[in-house]
Amino acid sequence: MTGIKAPALDRELKKGSAELLILSLLDARPRHGYELSKLIHTRSGGQLTFHIDSLYPLLYRLEERGWIKGTWVEKPGERRRRFYRVTASGRRVLAQQRQTWEAFVDAVRRVTGGEHA
Amino acid sequence: MPDWAREVRERLSSLRLPPAREAEIVDELSQHLDDRYGELIAAGMSPEDAARAALRLFQSGNVLSKQMASLQQSHAAPPLTPGAPTGHTFSDLGQDLRYAARTFWKQPGFAAAAVLTLALALARPPRSSASFTACC
Numbered sequence: 631m632t633g634i635k636a637p638a639l640d641r642e643l644k645k646g647s648a649e650l651l652i653l654s655l656l657d658a659r660p661r662h663g664y665e666l667s668k669l670i671h672t673r674s675g676g677q678l679t680f681h682i683d684s685l686y687p688l689l690y691r692l693e694e695r696g697w698i699k700g701t702w703v704e705k706p707g708e709r710r711r712r713f714y715r716v717t718a719s720g721r722r723v724l725a726q727q728r729q730t731w732e733a734f735v736d737a738v739r740r741v742t743g744g745e746h747a
Numbered sequence: 748m749p750d751w752a753r754e755v756r757e758r759l760s761s762l763r764l765p766p767a768r769e770a771e772i773v774d775e776l777s778q779h780l781d782d783r784y785g786e787l788i789a790a791g792m793s794p795e796d797a798a799r800a801a802l803r804l805f806q807s808g809n810v811l812s813k814q815m816a817s818l819q820q821s822h823a824a825p826p827l828t829p830g831a832p833t834g835h836t837f838s839d840l841g842q843d844l845r846y847a848a849r850t851f852w853k854q855p856g857f858a859a860a861a862v863l864t865l866a867l868a869l870a871r872p873p874r875s876s877a878s879f880t881a882c883c
Contacts, residue, residue, distance in 0.1 A: 663775065664782045682779055682804040683758070686772070687814035694819055702771075712775050 644678065648688055649697075650731055651678070653716055653724040656698055660715040663689060689714060697723050749784065749798040751777035758811040762821040776811075780804065 655661060655669055666689075667680045680688075692698045697720030704710040716724065755776045759769055780801045787797035805811065815821050851858035 662778075664779045667779075681806050681810070682776060683806055683811035683814060686776060686779075687811065687818065690772075690815070690818055690820065709778055709781075710774070711778060712771070 647731065648680075648684075649692065650724070650727045652688060652692060653697065653720055653727065656714055656716045657721065657724055660701075660713040662711045662713050666714075692720070696720070748781075749801070751780040751784075751801075754780070754802065754805075755811075758805070758809050759815070761809070761812050762815055763823050764815075764821055765823040768820055768823070 651670055652666060655666055661669070663685055667682075667685055670678050670680055689698065689700070693700055693714070696717055698714045699717050700712045700714045702710045703713050752773050755773045756769070759772060762769075764772070783804060784797050784801040787800055788794065792800065
């Protein structure tokens with residue numbers, strides 16, 4: 631994932647949030663890889679971009695953990711596409727990750743915003 | 748249309764993916780590149796520029812292979828060929844016995860005939876084996 635110009639911290643923050651981003655987007659409905667990458671790019675205002683060689687290994691990793699499930703869908707006149715959906719265990723992980731992320735952001739905001747309050 | 752499948756396959760070649768799984772990944776990533784390519788063409792880009800831009804979805808260096816290397820699917824055992832030696836005497840023996848058992852199970856009549864023939868031949872007294880030698 632690339633985006634905001636900042637070295638290690640940004641890179642680690644993005645890496646840490648990548649699973650959360652994917653699980654959140656798939657929580658709404660099943661999506662294919664290209665749709666996921668477009669949504670992340672547009673919804674982040676172009677700040678977050680997944681390269682193809684980071685996105686798919688992440689999807690496969692989440693699938694191996696049993697958090698998401700990919701299924702090939704064929705429609706007449708179109709190439710088959712692999713759609714991913716969140717599994718029950720993926721939803722539990724998503725709830726935990728959301729909680730952790732919100733607590734982390736809140737804690738950082740309280741520390742960094744303290745002087746201006 | 749650029750050969751996306753070749754681009755993806757080259758990047759996966761160092762992994763030990765099962766062939767069917769590799770074909771799926773090639774298909775999926777080719778589709779992604781094709782979507783991007785089509786989008787850029789629709790936006791008015793030339794086919795050459797669109798192909799180059801689509802390939803920039805890959806980072807420099809073989810990141811795909813590096814990211815995939817830690818996945819379980821990238822370490823599939825090579826397919827087992829019946830009768831092919833593994834290089835280990837005891838595992839070869841076990842493999843042969845399992846193969847024989849499966850074959851016998853599939854053809855019980857043949858297995859019974861083979862076992863019976865061997866049993867009769869081995870049970871014959873030595874004098875009879877001389878008569879076999881004489882006639883054949």
